[in-house]
Amino acid sequence: MAYSEKVMDHFMNPRNVGVMPDADGVGEVGNAKCGDIMKIFIKVKDNIITDISFQTFGCGAAIATSSMATELAKGKSVEEALELTNLAVAEALDGLPPIKMHCSNLAADGLRAAIYDYKVKNGMSTEGIEVCSGCCHDCGH
Ligand code: FES
Numbered sequence: 379m380a381y382s383e384k385v386m387d388h389f390m391n392p393r394n395v396g397v398m399p400d401a402d403g404v405g406e407v408g409n410a411k412c413g414d415i416m417k418i419f420i421k422v423k424d425n426i427i428t429d430i431s432f433q434t435f436g437c438g439a440a441i442a443t444s445s446m447a448t449e450l451a452k453g454k455s456v457e458e459a460l461e462l463t464n465l466a467v468a469e470a471l472d473g474l475p476p477i478k479m480h481c482s483n484l485a486a487d488g489l490r491a492a493i494y495d496y497k498v499k500n501g502m503s504t505e506g507i508e509v510c511s512g513c514c515h516d517c518g519h
Contacts, residue, residue, distance in 0.1 A: 380475050381438075381439075381442075381474075381475070382471060382472035382473055382474075383472070384442075384446075384470075384471045384472050385438075385439065385442045385471045385472070385474065386442075388441070388442035388443075388445040388446050388471065389438045389439075389441050389442040389445075391445075392441050392442070392444070392445040393445045393448060393449055394430055394431045394432060394445065394448035394449070394452070395431065395432060395433070395445070396431045396432075396433065397417075397419065397431070397433055398419035398420075398421065398429065398431045400421075401419035401420060401421060401431075401492075402420060402421050402422045402496050402499070402500075403419070403420045403422065403492040403493060403494075403495040403496025403497075403499065404417060404418070404419050404420075404492055404495050405417065405418045405420075405487075405488045405489065405490065405491025405492030405493070405494065405495055405509075406488070406491065407484060407487040407488045407491050407509075409436070409440075409480060409481070409483060409484050411480040412436075412437070412480070412481075414434065414435055414436035414437065414440055414481075414484065415434065415435045415436070415484075416432065416433075416434045416435075416436060416440065416444065416484040416485065416487070416488040417432065417433045417434070417488065418430065418431075418432050418444075418448075418485070418488035418489050418491070418492040419431045419432070419433075419492065420451075420489075420492045420493065420496060422456060422496055425455050425456050425457075426453065426454070426455055426456075427451050427452055427453065427454055427455075427456065427459055428452075428453075429452070430448045430451050430452050430489075430492075431448065432444040432445075432447075432448055432485070432488065434484065436481060436484055437478075437481055439474055439475075439478040439481035439482070440481040440482075440484050440485070442471060443464070443467050443468065443471065443474070443481060443482040443484070443485045444484065444485040444488070446467050446470050446471050446485075447462065447467045447485035447486060447489060448485075450462055450466070450467065450470060451489055456493055456496070456497075459489060459493060460490060460493055460507060462486060462489060463486055464479070464482035464483045464485070464486040464487075465482075467482050467485055467486060468482045487509070490507060490508065490509055491509045493507065494507050494509045
């Protein structure tokens with residue numbers, strides 16, 4: 379089978395789906411490879427991501443990786459969440475087929491964009507946070 383059981387599980391029963399109207403930070407990113415879009419919403423209290431949700435117009439792998447990424451990010455500090463890579467998300471799902479690896483960028487990039495938005499809204503420094511909007515087509519995403 380091309381997809382691991384964990385991928386199938388998170389695709390069939392995605393966790394933390396939906397719009398969060400009172401989010402502290404919202405990140406919206408696009409995937410240059412396929413044109414799909416992702417929105418991530420976060421709630422932050424005392425520097426901890428206490429709640430997180432996502433909405434995606436993406437493929438099954440995008441849904442599964444977003445679901446896993448939200449589970450991994452919940453309860454983490456903002457700094458820890460910033461270090462969550464698409465590779466770590468894919469590994470937590472027991473891997474993705476190589477041609478679907480780009481799909482996992484949506485969740486990791488969306489999370490970083492949401493944290494960036496949170497920091498801007500709260501007058502905090504965004505130094506060192508790289509936000510990819512999927513625009514350049516050169517970065518390998
Ligand atoms: Fe676009 Fe997977 S094909 S996110």
